Amino acid sequence: EEASKAAAAKAKEEEAAAAKKKRQEEAAEKKAALVARVAAATTSPSPSTPAAAAAPSPQPSPSSWGNVRHIAGGATELRATLEEASAADALCVVDWSMTTCGPCQRVKPMYEQMARSCANALFVGIDVQASSANADLAREAAVTAFPTFHLYKKMQRVAEMRGADVPRLAQLIATHGGPIAPAAASSGSDDEPLPTTEEMQRDIGKALATLRGSVAEMSEFITSVKTLLTFVGNVVNHPGDSKYARVRTTNATFQSRLGRHPGGVAAMEAFGFKRVDEGGPDDALVISPRAAAHPALPQMRALLESAIPADQRDPAPAPTPPSLGGMGAMGGF
Structure with a gap:
């Protein structure tokens, strides 16, 4: 009986190996057929064209x-x-x-x-x-x-x-x-103007005020701001790197710490991210290279850091904010 089972198992393995080999051969045949087909399309002269006139037509520059x-x-x-x-x-x-x-x-x-x-x-x-x-x-x-x-x-x-x-x-x-x-x-219009420093400051302040009012505890707000700082900081610290220019709205960290709160998405948008509908649940917030290079972005990040109480900030020293009135100019928290 054991020998019979072993033989059956071996037969199944051989069948699986044969099926895999067949699929590989079929894929190779399809690839070869495609190569041959596209090659024949241009190497075979038209029957109605004399051989002497078969010179290739000039290609557009x-x-x-x-x-x-x-x-x-x-x-x-x-x-x-x-x-x-x-x-x-x-x-x-x-x-x-x-x-x-x-x-x-x-x-x-x-x-x-x-x-x-x-x-x-x-x-x-x-x-x-x-x-x-x-x-x-x-x-x-x-x-x-x-x-x-x-x-x-x-x-x-x-x-x-x-x-x-x-x-x-x-x-x-x-x-x-x-x-x-x-x-x-980017995913935005090529003629869409970038906001001024004052406009960015105003929009960030409004979004943070909404965010602060939507959470019950100050600790939740600080977590949201730190999450926002991570996404914004990645853009500032890695200019031109597309990996940091896109955040999926279904990203677990984004959704649990920032996106689910009123004002969370607005805060991302205030820093230059735009919502992109990609079809299905995986929409994204994307910042264009032009928006990522906004000269005021580092300044706005510094102001955002000042929204976190000093004793709860990350150890790394923050850049010195410009003279824009501090967070008081954003309405205070």
Whole structure:
């Protein structure tokens, strides 16, 4: 009986190994088919074109880029576009999307703005519902989540990102292809003016007053302020690092210590964060590079630190606040 059980277990292991091998072979076949298909699309001359006239047509120069190029021809058109970017030694960014995908449509204006702000890269949009050729290409490329972004350099994919995380996409593009104008890397309007120092001070004061009135104990308020200081301090101490420019509203620390209280989100917004609807429960508060570089941000952080009683502040010395009237100018606590 034991021998029978052992044999059965071994048979199951062999079946599992065979199934795994089969899946790997199928994936390899799909990848090879995709490579062959896109290669054939451009290497095979048209039957109606004489061999002597088969010279490639001139490609647009990078100076003519600046808008999202929407593809409907599937592998044929994508291959030609990748070759164009490769010939210019430029990055090619591909946005895989669906017309019926909410996050895809919400990120579209920011993606188009990126294309206008980063003329040294070629931006492409592939709506998989626009044509059967696009749908076939998405299946062969194993694109199953939308939006998905692929970055190509010299015909080779160098990065992939899933989701509508604009600051993260901007960071990837900057890493592989060059910087993007700060406004394009944010989720806000490129012509939205930054608040003045006085306006920031006023809005922070209002938010903190609401926050203080929403908690029963002073200890809760101090915890909320320290949490706010952590998020703001990360932005000030790590300029340009997209990791600190985004806070999920479902983040456990944010939600339990700050976000659940009235005035908590408003306080983040007063420091320059903006709410971004990413579809579903994982919305985020995002600060653009431009807002993160606001010259008054360190001053406002210093004022925020002064809202905490001296005996409960962190040991690290705080920067000396500017002459703005202290927290009394914010209404006092």
